[in-house]
Amino acid sequence: MHPFRAFLAGLGVVFGVGAVVGMLAIGEGARLESIRQIQEMGVNKIIVRSLVNKGSSNNSDASGEMGIREQDIFHIQDNFDNIQSILPITHWRGRIASQWFEKRSGYVLGVPLEFPEITSSNLIAGKSRFITQKDNDEVAPVCVLGSRMAESLFQFRDPIGESVSVMGEFWTVVGVLDHPADREITGLGSINQMIYIPTDTGLSYWSAPVEKGAVVQFKLLYIVIEDVAQIENTSRRLEAYFRSTHKDKDYEIILPFELMKQQEATQRIFTIVMASIASISLLVGGIGIMNIMLANIYERMREIGTRRALGATRNDILVQFLVESMMLTAIGGAIGAAVGMLLAFLVAQYAEMPTSVTPFSVVISLGVSVLTGIVFGSFPAWKAANLSPIEALRHE
Numbered sequence: 001m002h003p004f005r006a007f008l009a010g011l012g013v014v015f016g017v018g019a020v021v022g023m024l025a026i027g028e029g030a031r032l033e034s035i036r037q038i039q040e041m042g043v044n045k046i047i048v049r050s051l052v053n054k055g056s057s058n059n060s061d062a063s064g065e066m067g068i069r070e071q072d073i074f075h076i077q078d079n080f081d082n083i084q085s086i087l088p089i090t091h092w093r094g095r096i097a098s099q100w101f102e103k104r105s106g107y108v109l110g111v112p113l114e115f116p117e118i119t120s121s122n123l124i125a126g127k128s129r130f131i132t133q134k135d136n137d138e139v140a141p142v143c144v145l146g147s148r149m150a151e152s153l154f155q156f157r158d159p160i161g162e163s164v165s166v167m168g169e170f171w172t173v174v175g176v177l178d179h180p181a182d183r184e185i186t187g188l189g190s191i192n193q194m195i196y197i198p199t200d201t202g203l204s205y206w207s208a209p210v211e212k213g214a215v216v217q218f219k220l221l222y223i224v225i226e227d228v229a230q231i232e233n234t235s236r237r238l239e240a241y242f243r244s245t246h247k248d249k250d251y252e253i254i255l256p257f258e259l260m261k262q263q264e265a266t267q268r269i270f271t272i273v274m275a276s277i278a279s280i281s282l283l284v285g286g287i288g289i290m291n292i293m294l295a296n297i298y299e300r301m302r303e304i305g306t307r308r309a310l311g312a313t314r315n316d317i318l319v320q321f322l323v324e325s326m327m328l329t330a331i332g333g334a335i336g337a338a339v340g341m342l343l344a345f346l347v348a349q350y351a352e353m354p355t356s357v358t359p360f361s362v363v364i365s366l367g368v369s370v371l372t373g374i375v376f377g378s379f380p381a382w383k384a385a386n387l388s389p390i391e392a393l394r395h396e
Contacts, residue, residue, distance in 0.1 A: 006328060009292035012285025013332030013372060014339060017365045019281050021340025023274035024361040026347060029354035031271075044228050045118070046235055047254040048221040048242070049186055052211045066214040066250040068221050075241070076223070082234050087112040087222040090199055091188060092209050094167035098153040106149065107188055108166055109219075110199030118222050121179045121191055127160050128175035136198045141205075143171040146192040147178035166195060169205050186254065188219065231255070282368060285332065286376035293325055293380035297387075304384055305393035318385040325377025326370055333369025337362050 050067025073086055090110040096103045116123065116130055123130060124147060135142050143164065150159045150173075159173045179191040188194070208217050223238070225231045235255050242251050297304070304317060341362075344355040 005292060005295075009288045010285070010328050010332035010335075012281060012288040013329050013369050014285075014336040016279070016282030016285045016372075017333045017336025017369050018339035018343060019277075020279065020365045020368070021337050021357065021361055022343035022347070023277070024271065024365075025340065025344035025355040025357045026353065027271040027274050028356040028358055028361070029344075029348070032356055033354040044225050044231070045256060046223040046225065046231065046238060047186065047256070048223065048238070049252045049254065050216050050219050051250050051252050052214050052216055065208075065217060066248070067216045068218040068251065070217055072242075072245070073218075073221070076238070080234065080237065082226050082230050084224040084226045085114070087114055087118060087224070088199075088218045089115075089185075089220040089222070090202065090209060090217060091219045092167065092202065092206055095165070096149075096153070096167075096195060097165045098159075098162065100155070100157070101153050103149075103152055107194045108143075108202065109185075109188070109194055109196050110202040111196050112199075112222075115196065116177060118224070119179065119183065119185070119191055121177050124176040124178050126158075126176075128177075130175055130177070131196065131198050136200045139201045139204050140198060141169065141171045141201060142174045142198070144175040144177050144196040145173055146190070146194045146196075147176055148182075148190065148192040149195060150176045164195070166197070167206065171195075171197065186220065279368075282372055285329070286372040289325055289328055289373060290376040290380060292328075293321060293377055294383070296324070297321070297380055297384045301387065302393065304387055305389050305391075308387075308389035309393060314385040317387075318381045321381035321384050322374065322377050325381065326373035329369045329373030329377075330366070333366045336369065337365055340365070 048068055052066055068088070073088060076083065077086060089112070092108045092110075093105060094108070096106040096108070111131070112118075113131060113133060113136075115121070123144075128144075130144055131142065134140070143166065145153070145159055145164070153159065153164060154162065159176060162173050163170045164173060165171075177191065177196065182190050182192050184190050185194075208215050209219070210216070223234075225234060232255070235253060239253055242253070243249075307317065341357050344357050347353050348355045
């Protein structure tokens with residue numbers, strides 16, 4: 001009899017369920033993306049990064065060095081257990097050019113042979129290869145380009161076998177490296193935007209890198225752990241060592257395993273908060289349902305009285321109004337779930353944020369919408385069931 005009024009009553013449930021599904025999808029997408037990025041860093045690794053602040057040259061030691069040094073690597077190799085391998089990365093910054101295009105400034109990294117594995121990167125198909133032990137032994141002037149760097153220097157040309165000028169020296173391109181998610185290396189930039197060379201060759205051409213007036217032998221140190229269960233103990237030992245030997249705190253220890261645990265805890269809080277906020281819309285929708293059902297009882301007293309006079313029991317009246325309330329919220333919940341999935345799609349499409357609609361979030365939202373109908377429809381249904389048949393029939 002009043003479809004528009006019923007539609008308005010269910011609108012609160014539509015928005016409530018839509019908000020719940022949408023918020024949970026955004027939260028779940030952010031959680032999965034964060035965990036994926038942390039997993040790519042490797043939960044079996046400890047990352048040590050050199051820190052160089054302004055005015056570092058005044059705080060450096062007698063050698064003018066700051067950050068991770070060669071003696072640090074030797075000490076860790078000789079005195080630490082539970083370590084499978086140590087992978088140092090050094091870096092330079094300067095002019096990079098091909099015969100077609102030029103970049104005034106870019107990062108050149110001296111990296112270990114295992115760099116593609118430790119960063120989950122791939123060589124682009126073809127004749128691509130990465131740096132080999134032979135390249136290091138022979139101090140070969142070869143390099144591997146990040147995929148975006150290759151595009152900047154060569155556009156659509158095949159760079160393999162071509163030469164590039166790196167800080168005044170010519171290097172032969174032997175490979176192109178690509179990270180599918182365009183991941184960044186802490187403190188440097190995108191993996192796909194750099195050039196990779198044999199560390200020994202770089203050190204033979206140029207001196208150790210200088211950053212803000214201080215010599216930084218190694219920018220990053222990837223320490224691969226044998227037993228992940230003991231990774232936190234190893235991390236604490238590393239922290240104690242660096243704290244005792246680097247008084248200026250020119251280092252940072254990053255523990256992906258710990259980051260993952262922190263991220264999961266933070267994400268749980270975020271999801272609970274978002275779901276709670278969205279649930280307020282469901283509460284408002286439930287109040288709207290109660291309001292419309294109370295109005296229905298007032299308008300349909302003669303119907304209730306007639307049914308009771310013809311033999312309907314109180315339970316029959318109770319079930320009738322409860323079913324109506326549940327139908328309103330169930331239909332609103334179904335529409336709301338569709339709206340929530342559409343919201344998640346639009347966010348992923350236009351805001352470029354990862355989203356993930358899980359069956360659990362849809363089922364729980366529909367279940368909550370039906371529960372809302374039962375909770376907020378119970379009082380109106382009880383009130384209708386307890387009307388006196390004679391008083392209901394006499395109502396004008």
